[in-house]
Amino acid sequence: MTKPKIAILGTGYVGLVAAAVFAERGFDVLASSLDKEKVNLINRGQPPFYEKDLGAIVESVVRTGKLRAVLGRREAVLDSDIFFIAVGTPSLMSGEADLRLVRETAAAIGEALREKDTYSLVVARSTIVPGTTRNVIIPLLEKHSGKKAGEDFGVCMSPEFLRQGAAVYDTRNPDSVVIGELDTRSGTFLEGFCRQVYAGQNVPILRMNLESAEMVKYGRNTFLAMNISYINELARIAETIPGIDIYEVVKGIGADWRINPAFLNAGCGYGGSCFPKDVKALISFARLRAVQPQLLETVEEVNEQQAIHVVAIAKQEMGGSLKGKRIALLGLSFKPDTDDMREAPAIKVANHLYAQEADIVAYDPRAVPNARERFIRDTIKIYYADSVQECLKEADCCILLTEWEEFRKLSPEVFNRCMKRSVIVDGRRIWDEEFRKKVAAYRGIGLGSDNAYASEQTVLLKLGDMLTKAGLITQEQLERALEEQNRTGGLIGANLIKLGYLTEEALLGFLGKQYGISRKG
Numbered sequence: 144m145t146k147p148k149i150a151i152l153g154t155g156y157v158g159l160v161a162a163a164v165f166a167e168r169g170f171d172v173l174a175s176s177l178d179k180e181k182v183n184l185i186n187r188g189q190p191p192f193y194e195k196d197l198g199a200i201v202e203s204v205v206r207t208g209k210l211r212a213v214l215g216r217r218e219a220v221l222d223s224d225i226f227f228i229a230v231g232t233p234s235l236m237s238g239e240a241d242l243r244l245v246r247e248t249a250a251a252i253g254e255a256l257r258e259k260d261t262y263s264l265v266v267a268r269s270t271i272v273p274g275t276t277r278n279v280i281i282p283l284l285e286k287h288s289g290k291k292a293g294e295d296f297g298v299c300m301s302p303e304f305l306r307q308g309a310a311v312y313d314t315r316n317p318d319s320v321v322i323g324e325l326d327t328r329s330g331t332f333l334e335g336f337c338r339q340v341y342a343g344q345n346v347p348i349l350r351m352n353l354e355s356a357e358m359v360k361y362g363r364n365t366f367l368a369m370n371i372s373y374i375n376e377l378a379r380i381a382e383t384i385p386g387i388d389i390y391e392v393v394k395g396i397g398a399d400w401r402i403n404p405a406f407l408n409a410g411c412g413y414g415g416s417c418f419p420k421d422v423k424a425l426i427s428f429a430r431l432r433a434v435q436p437q438l439l440e441t442v443e444e445v446n447e448q449q450a451i452h453v454v455a456i457a458k459q460e461m462g463g464s465l466k467g468k469r470i471a472l473l474g475l476s477f478k479p480d481t482d483d484m485r486e487a488p489a490i491k492v493a494n495h496l497y498a499q500e501a502d503i504v505a506y507d508p509r510a511v512p513n514a515r516e517r518f519i520r521d522t523i524k525i526y527y528a529d530s531v532q533e534c535l536k537e538a539d540c541c542i543l544l545t546e547w548e549e550f551r552k553l554s555p556e557v558f559n560r561c562m563k564r565s566v567i568v569d570g571r572r573i574w575d576e577e578f579r580k581k582v583a584a585y586r587g588i589g590l591g592s593d594n595a596y597a598s599e600q601t602v603l604l605k606l607g608d609m610l611t612k613a614g615l616i617t618q619e620q621l622e623r624a625l626e627e628q629n630r631t632g633g634l635i636g637a638n639l640i641k642l643g644y645l646t647e648e649a650l651l652g653f654l655g656k657q658y659g660i661s662r663k664g
């Protein structure tokens with residue numbers, strides 16, 4: 144098989160990384176963008192965003208002429224055999240994926256296909272809900288080209304599974320390639336190309352229909368998001384049991400051959416441009432089909448709460464009020480090795496801190512310009528430090544939100560020297576026991592606190608407030624029940640019942656209405 148020429152339409156993470164790696168493997172690749180500045184940057188050998196290892200590859204493949212960026216879609220399609228649609232599908236207010244760019248790109252490919260007389264292949268690479276390739280992309284391609292899919296040109300859907308920060312590695316070493324095909328000829332064409340790209344590597348190629356391939360992408364991402372929310376919930380339970388460590392627990396859980404512990408790292412929640420968006424999109428997709436996505440809704444809710452939980456721990460360490468406290472945030476990007484701030488837990492944490500009148504100072508090795516310009520700008524007051532030391536200076540509490548290598552290497556002395564008192568909330572569990580012992584106070588996600596009900600108390604206080612607001616108990620009764628709780632422990636609801644302020648029936652009835660819990664048995 145001769146080497147097909149490749150066009151990648153879209154120069155975001157997915158598009159440009161694929162373009163660079165295909166070019167590196169000897170294919171002629173055109174990367175098409177509608178943004179002149181991006182085209183110029185790429186043609187000077189520079190990616191328009193930061194991604195580990197990408198700069199060096201782009202520089203080299205542009206220099207050897209294997210990769211060229213072009214403005215617009217037409218030239219890219221006319222000069223190529225396989226075109227990948229790799230444009231963004233951001234969330235709409237409804238949670239649905241916005242298909243505007245996918246539609247425009249499909250129409251533009253169609254226009255260009257009209258001028259082509261050789262068989263070529265369109266591959267949808269963007270994340271799109273099942274049915275989009277068949278019901279949206281193919282009709283647009285046919286309408287604008289005047290040609291027939293499956294006869295005059297082929298169509299496939301092949302999702303990507305790369306992680307930001309490891310995008311180059313993942314594209315070079317995929318665990319599998321999933322090919323959804325309109326017909327056998329389309330699938331065989333794409334499989335041939337993939338076998339050339341991954342020659343000598345043992346990469347399984349899975350062929351299926353278009354809809355199944357589209358669903359695989361949502362299935363993988365929402366499954367991983369579910370793992371994270373699951374472990375964060377387990378971590379919250381673990382925190383109420385002194386001495387327990389969720390990271391030890393996960394070692395035990397993961398020893399079961401049926402469970403993969405790779406994405407069971409408890410922390411301050413998942414962010415980024417994929418998990419939050421894909422969970423929302425699948426929820427919205429399910430609802431439109433009259434399926435209530437209960438599990439997915441909870442996955443999202445637990446993730447939202449996790450940022451509040453991190454702030455609640457800090458609040459507790461500050462004696463119940465964050466007002467006027469200087470809180471140092473270490474890390475802003477949604478994960479290390481990227482400057483990406485999209486849906487980063489840091490945004491939620493900063494907002495909650497600000498709402499409670501904390502003084503916020505933040506440091507991130509790369510994400511500060513992004514945070515300042517697009518994500519935290521104007522909405523809240525936040526001071527950006529130029530170094531860890533500056534960030535920690537005179538701080539009352541430090542919250543770690545992103546596990547950058549730079550932070551892992553910090554010694555406890557740095558915190559002890561710089562901070563007013565070295566109170567640390569480790570939202571990613573990067574510091575070991577040795578470190579923990581040497582700082583004034585350390586709280587880690589999923590690490591049982593000596594004060595057994597400590598972190599849970601915030602949630603329980605909330606329940607007390609809710610019951611008071613609903614008029615089921617008086618403020619005075621709540622205070623008495625809290626005193627009882629401080630004295631003897633136990634849950635607030637149980638104490639209210641014990642003191643005779645509330646019947647079990649009334650409490651369960653209230654919780655039922657609030658959370659949709661029904662009493663069975």
Ligand code: UGA
Nearest residue numbers: 303304305306307406407408410412413414415417477478
């Ligand atoms: C994710 C998937 O991992 C990729 O396979 C997929 O291709 C990509 O989305 C996509 O759809 O394009 P990405 O968002 O780059 O990749 O980053 P992840 O490494 O998956 O992390 C996502 C978030 O989950 C981060 O905020 C991370 O801190 C958090 N996370 C991850 C945890 O809190 N715990 C874990 O155990 C793992």
